[in-house]
Amino acid sequence: MAAISTCFFFTVRPTNTQSIVFSRKSFVLKPSRIHSQGLRYRSKRRSSVNFVRASGLVESDNVPSDVRKRAMEAVDALGKRVTVGDVASKAGLQLTQAQKALQALASDTNGFLEVSDEGDVLYVFPKDYRSNLTAKSFRMKIEPLLEKAKLAGEYLVRVSFGTALIASIVIVYTTIIAILSSRSEEDNRGRRGRSYDSGFSFYLSPTDLFWYWDPYYYRRRRVREESGGMNFIESVFSFVFGDGDPNQEIEEERWKLIGKYISSNGGVVAAEELAPFLDVETPNKTDDESYILPVLLRFDGQPEVDEEGNILYRFPSLQRTAAPQRSVRKEYVGKRWTDWVGQVERFLQEKKLQFSKTSSSERALVIGLGGLNLFGVIVLGTMLKNMTVSPSNFISFVSEIFPLLQIYAGSFFTIPLIRWFLVRKRNGEIERRNRAREQYARALERPNVSLRRKLLSARDMAQRTFIGQERIVYSTDKDLYEQDYDAQQWEQRFREIEKSE
Structure with a gap:
């Protein structure tokens, strides 16, 4: 050299x-x-x-x-x-x-x-x-504050949407009562009494509505989330919009696993070894290894051909380290190989999406109140069209914001319905990808003669240099x-x- x-x-x-x-x-x-x-x-x-x-x-x-x-x-x-x-x-x-x-x-x-x-x-x-x-760095000083402000803003949106359901129900049924009272003063007290003594009740903690007055509310909310609990205001948003993508950081996890696997194997691997971490939906029946191209570009890899004509991939920059590690031993090729080398995961597994993290009782309460609100909006719309008396200031105000109440009541069930179909579709795709990765991982645990010789050749070419x-x-x-x-x-x-x- x-x-x-x-x-x-x-x-x-x-x-x-x-x-x-x-x-x-x-x-x-x-x-x-x-x-x-x-x-x-x-x-x-x-x-x-x-x-x-x-x-x-x-x-x-x-x-x-x-x-x-x-x-x-x-x-x-x-x-x-x-x-x-x-x-x-x-x-x-x-x-x-x-x-x-x-x-x-x-x-x-x-x-x-x-x-x-x-x-x-x-x-x-x-x-x-x-x-x-x-x-x-001034930027590093304010980053934690910005992150907290972002989380607080996101939570504000969540509780605001849930609070809007309660506000909508109150406004809709109060307006209905006001319209009925304007038609008949004699029935006002009876109707008002029956409206408020109907026997319907639900649990709503005052701190859920006025959470922003409590400086420790956000901390307690995180504790509840970690233990699986969720208050009513949060469950409304969870039912309508869900709880986010559990695979949001899947790409970061993917490249960490690939980098760890390559470095643990001495910087030389076969394409089949990286397939359990990539999105190759069906096991390759041909010699097409184009799926490994993103890995070569990311870690500056290059293909090499061994004495038997097998194509292997070397990553020179990952072969030289300042951290001492165990040497690569070819006798571990095959079953439990990935379990031995650096405790690398067998394959990348995506989590399935949840429609909502709410419990069945919480979901039933949210659906019931959403249905009550939708029913009230339909009734109120009919009453506003058939009004014959001059409306009061409150009724006039409700008439002006009534389109917003309709949009809210309609989207309360339309969005979850669309999301339900999307969740089912995406979970099917996730399951197919996970199944394909697992098949590649099993093939590495019990390699056939051709794959075993290829893996042994990669281990022979491996080189891990400690500086x-x-x-x-x-x-x-x-x-x-x-x-x-x-x-x-x-x-x-x-x-x-x-x-x-």
Whole structure:
């Protein structure tokens, strides 16, 4: 393998507004690996470490919040000394996303870079890098507040829709009573008494209507949700609109599983090994492996052909790590293979959608009140059309907002009906995808002769390289003259190795 032993001048460019310049007097590097890490080298010597940044600029603010959070979680989980491949596989990020996030975080938190004897670039972060970043970034300070405001706004919509049902019932039946009373003053008291003493009752806590006066209501509501409870106001919204998509974060989970599986298997896999995590609805009966293309693009993979003509896929960036792991052992190919390697899930399983999380009694109460409201709106509409007396101010006001009451009463049952059909359709699709992934997973547990030989070939080609401190030949955290002495010692050892060969 070609190597270069000379003086290099490197420029790491995390963003357009900053650069990290450092030099190395003498060590072996692979130019291809340098370019893959975003480094540029020149045969030129430099004797200083120079950080160039725009004043007051926080580079991490230019990274999407989701990418930054996932990268930081991966950094914490991997011990704060990572490669780009480590973060990409752990967080399920694209290599370019992981690299940009690491460069920005290192720039903002006084992190430093290490370069191995083969040109691998490692990012090392201090223990308090999170607090350093939060102190600098106004965006990170307000993000928790914005998230709380978003959750509070969403909950406000939920309780408002439920409260509207109670308000609609009160307005509709109060108007009906007012119209009847205007027709006959003699029957007013009797009708009013019968209206309010009809025996109908339902449970409605005052705190459900006035939740915004209670500063601890939101916290108690979350406790109820975790224990499976739901108050009446929330159950109305749940019945009409549902409770959200349980697979909202399925893509993030998918890429985390794929990245973990590839790295655990030494960076070389067969297409059949990744099928249990992808959306291949029916087991492939042909040699078409185009479904693996998104994985190659995300983790910079490349196809390779083994001695037997099998097509395998290598991911070089996921083969080099700063986190020591167990070696890949080919005798585990077959049953329980995925259970042994890194405890990776057997296959990606989507959750089925629920029509509503409400209990049967809560649903019956909501349907009953919705039906009562719809019946009242129909009756009121007829009465407003046949009015012969001059309406009062209240009745005139109700006449003006009556179209809104009709829309609310009609959508109360129309939306759930449409949603019921959509939920059934989507659950059927989810079940088919889950069944196909499980079939691929079972095929890996009990592979036929052809697939077993393919898996064994992939394990033979696997390579997992741990980059320890003994392989670091340059660090931006050390003085250049100190590293010059280390470099001379390393170069002497390298020459001895060359002579022995």
